[in-house]
Amino acid sequence: MQGNKEIEIADLKQYLLGDLAPPESEAIDLQVITDENLEEKLFWAESELMEDYLDETLSPSEVESFGVNFLVSSERKAQLRQISLMRSYARNAASKGVSEKVCGAAATEEVGFFDKLKNFFSLNLRPAIAVSALIIVGLFAGTILYYTANEQTALEKEFAEINQKDLSDPAEFKNSIALNLTTGTFRDSSGLSKLPENKPGEKVLFRLALPVEADAADSFKAELVKDQKIVFTQTKLRVYNNPNGQELRLFLPALALKKGEYQIKAAKETATQSVFNYNFAVQ
Numbered sequence: 466m467q468g469n470k471e472i473e474i475a476d477l478k479q480y481l482l483g484d485l486a487p488p489e490s491e492a493i494d495l496q497v498i499t500d501e502n503l504e505e506k507l508f509w510a511e512s513e514l515m516e517d518y519l520d521e522t523l524s525p526s527e528v529e530s531f532g533v534n535f536l537v538s539s540e541r542k543a544q545l546r547q548i549s550l551m552r553s554y555a556r557n558a559a560s561k562g563v564s565e566k567v568c569g570a571a572a573t574e575e576v577g578f579f580d581k582l583k584n585f586f587s588l589n590l591r592p593a594i595a596v597s598a599l600i601i602v603g604l605f606a607g608t609i610l611y612y613t614a615n616e617q618t619a620l621e622k623e624f625a626e627i628n629q630k631d632l633s634d635p636a637e638f639k640n641s642i643a644l645n646l647t648t649g650t651f652r653d654s655s656g657l658s659k660l661p662e663n664k665p666g667e668k669v670l671f672r673l674a675l676p677v678e679a680d681a682a683d684s685f686k687a688e689l690v691k692d693q694k695i696v697f698t699q700t701k702l703r704v705y706n707n708p709n710g711q712e713l714r715l716f717l718p719a720l721a722l723k724k725g726e727y728q729i730k731a732a733k734e735t736a737t738q739s740v741f742n743y744n745f746a747v748q
Contacts, residue, residue: 472496472503477510478517482527483534515545519552621698624716627668629701632714641716643670646729646743657726657746664719673713673731673743679704683733687715690728697721700734722747 472493479485480493497503517523518531536542632638642664660669673687683704689697702713713731729743 472506474506474510474513477507478514481507481510481514481535482530484527484530511541511544512548515541515548518545519549620718620721624668624697624718625699625701627716628699628714629703632703633705638670638714638716641666641668641670643672644745645672645674646745647674648676648741648743657744660722660745660747662722662724662747664722667719668716669719669722671713671715671717671729671743672707673715673729673741674707674709675704675711675713676741677739679711679733683735685713685731686734687713687729687731689717689721690730691725702731724748 476485476489477493480490483490485493493503497507514531514535518528523531536545630637642660644658644660646658679685681704684700685702685704686698686700687702688695697717699715699717702715705712705714715729724747726744726746729745730740731743732740
């Protein structure tokens with residue numbers, strides 16, 4: 466891998482496992498920074514490595530490296546679970562088939578979608594392109610199930626109990642790091658309000674100034690967004706008065722706020738067409 470020699474997927478797999486010699490690993494580190502195309506190739510290598518693991522084609526030493534050096538982030542663990550679940554579904558659907566006797570148009574549409582999905586994955590269980598589709602469809606299906614069942618993660622439920630309490634007493638948050646935000650957009654990140662990446666405590670308080678007057682009985686929903694993806698959701702947020710008007714008070718878990726730019730999207734739960742955007746960054 467000298468000079469500008471193209472890096473193969475096999476090399477990237479060993480790089481991800483941490484099994485390359487230090488000079489080779491350092492060379493890939495540098496190329497990842499300077500070569501945008503390599504980032505996409507690295508994604509395919511990650512996907513194929515997960516397929517290798519699920520297919521049990523890794524050597525014992527590679528399995529150990531997979532657990533110690535590769536499967537170290539919550540994102541990769543979640544991706545592996547999605548791939549495993551969708552592969553299981555595809556195999557089961559391909560062997561059992563899907564009943565054509567379905568009551569109702571909605572049920573017919575649902576079975577039709579998953580029937581097509583079954584046919585696709587019965588032919589594409591191994592290639593990298595199928596892995597990508599597994600991830601995308603898995604996330605899509607997960608989103609449908611989330612909103613259909615109105616479920617929240619354990620962490621979201623924990624913070625819902627906090628955020629739905631009466632937070633009008635300053636003593637409730639005097640020991641918490643807080644960030645006051647107003648609505649608006651910025652040309653670049655230099656104008657964003659900022660939080661330190663290493664935040665003290667387990668939660669951060671966001672005080673979101675409302676640009677329009679709200680009824681005291683109104684409740685709001687807020688979504689924490691990063692890279693155009695919703696990473697945390699809270700509902701039934703109260704309206705609070707302050708000397709300058711009204712605001713929402715929202716606690717978010719510090720562990721959900723990694724380095725990068727974020728947006729909080731807030732809207733009345735009864736009128737979601739009016740969305741207020743609050744931008745900030747973690748540095």
